[in-house]
Amino acid sequence: MTNCKSVHENLFTFLDKELPSTLMQELDKHVEECAGCARLLSEFRSVMVLIEDQKSIEPRPFAETRILQGIESRLEKRQKSASPVFTRILQPVLISAGVLTALAIGYIIGSDVAGTHSPYSENIEMTETVRSDLNVPEFMADDIIYFTE
Amino acid sequence: MTDQELITGIIKRDKPAIEFLVRKYNKQVIKTAFHLLQNMDDAEDLAQDVYVEIIESVKHFKGAATLTTWIYRLTVNKSLNFIRKNKRKQLVKNFESFFRNTDGSRSHTFPEPAANDNSLDDKERRHILENAVNSLPENQKTAFILNKYEELAYKEIAEIMNLSLASVESLLHRAKQNLQKKLIVHFSEYSNKK
Numbered sequence: 001m002t003n004c005k006s007v008h009e010n011l012f013t014f015l016d017k018e019l020p021s022t023l024m025q026e027l028d029k030h031v032e033e034c035a036g037c038a039r040l041l042s043e044f045r046s047v048m049v050l051i052e053d054q055k056s057i058e059p060r061p062f063a064e065t066r067i068l069q070g071i072e073s074r075l076e077k078r079q080k081s082a083s084p085v086f087t088r089i090l091q092p093v094l095i096s097a098g099v100l101t102a103l104a105i106g107y108i109i110g111s112d113v114a115g116t117h118s119p120y121s122e123n124i125e126m127t128e129t130v131r132s133d134l135n136v137p138e139f140m141a142d143d144i145i146y147f148t149e
Numbered sequence: 150m151t152d153q154e155l156i157t158g159i160i161k162r163d164k165p166a167i168e169f170l171v172r173k174y175n176k177q178v179i180k181t182a183f184h185l186l187q188n189m190d191d192a193e194d195l196a197q198d199v200y201v202e203i204i205e206s207v208k209h210f211k212g213a214a215t216l217t218t219w220i221y222r223l224t225v226n227k228s229l230n231f232i233r234k235n236k237r238k239q240l241v242k243n244f245e246s247f248f249r250n251t252d253g254s255r256s257h258t259f260p261e262p263a264a265n266d267n268s269l270d271d272k273e274r275r276h277i278l279e280n281a282v283n284s285l286p287e288n289q290k291t292a293f294i295l296n297k298y299e300e301l302a303y304k305e306i307a308e309i310m311n312l313s314l315a316s317v318e319s320l321l322h323r324a325k326q327n328l329q330k331k332l333i334v335h336f337s338e339y340s341n342k343k
Binding site (some may be wrong): 008009011012013040043044046047050051054055057058059060063064066067068070071074075078 | 162167168171172175176179180183184189193194196197198200201204205271274275278297298299300325326328329332333336
């Protein structure tokens, strides 16, 4: 027995004619006799018409042009925002590394030069010469005098 | 231009290929975004996002689905993300307006019946329909829009939403049932107000 509940449960499928033919006929008959269901079905028909209207919606005029311009500017922005990784981070790092390398090379070269021409090295050579000239014996362990109380 | 030629052109960032892409898919992207977002300005903005995403990630497109399906999927995903972000913003707005004693949820209120009129006009009916569709769970709403507004077959919807055919059938059945219930409540409330 078809009642209001079965109409309420099958409004979309009834309007889409997706129900078995016997149920379709029963619902049809009920709607003819029930004013409430008839009104509801009429509202749902209007809703279906609205959905149909919405299907035919079109993009606004010049939407393509606006969208293409938008795409271009977004891609440009992304390219620009990608470059600061180099300019903000990599560039300073590379410059700092270069300066440090230059300093290190300078230090190494500097210490090499200092090592060959140091005034201290000359003094050592002179001391050795004087020692050999005077024939002073090498410092011996036995010569150590321990001072004790 | 075949899909493969189009993809090659987009990878090279050829301007004619990008223009062809927009001309070919604009209606599909705008319509889908509009039906999900209910706002044409937002739909156009989102379309730009979709195309930029296509341009930047088309090199990863493996051709498991058709280009059309892939673009549908991107549009749906971006639209749903947009809605989620907006919901959060709306929540904050509502919270703020609650303390300012103003109504921040005006767009979701039920429209007042037109005076001296026994039937709903199209504007009111559209508002009721929009609210009812928007109140559906995310996946039911997506399936319903793709099926009813975009007239896509269950198989296509299944591919776009990455679901089985049976899941789509069940989603659509539940969407229709829920929508029916919500619309019946709205229409009854509306006629009671008169």
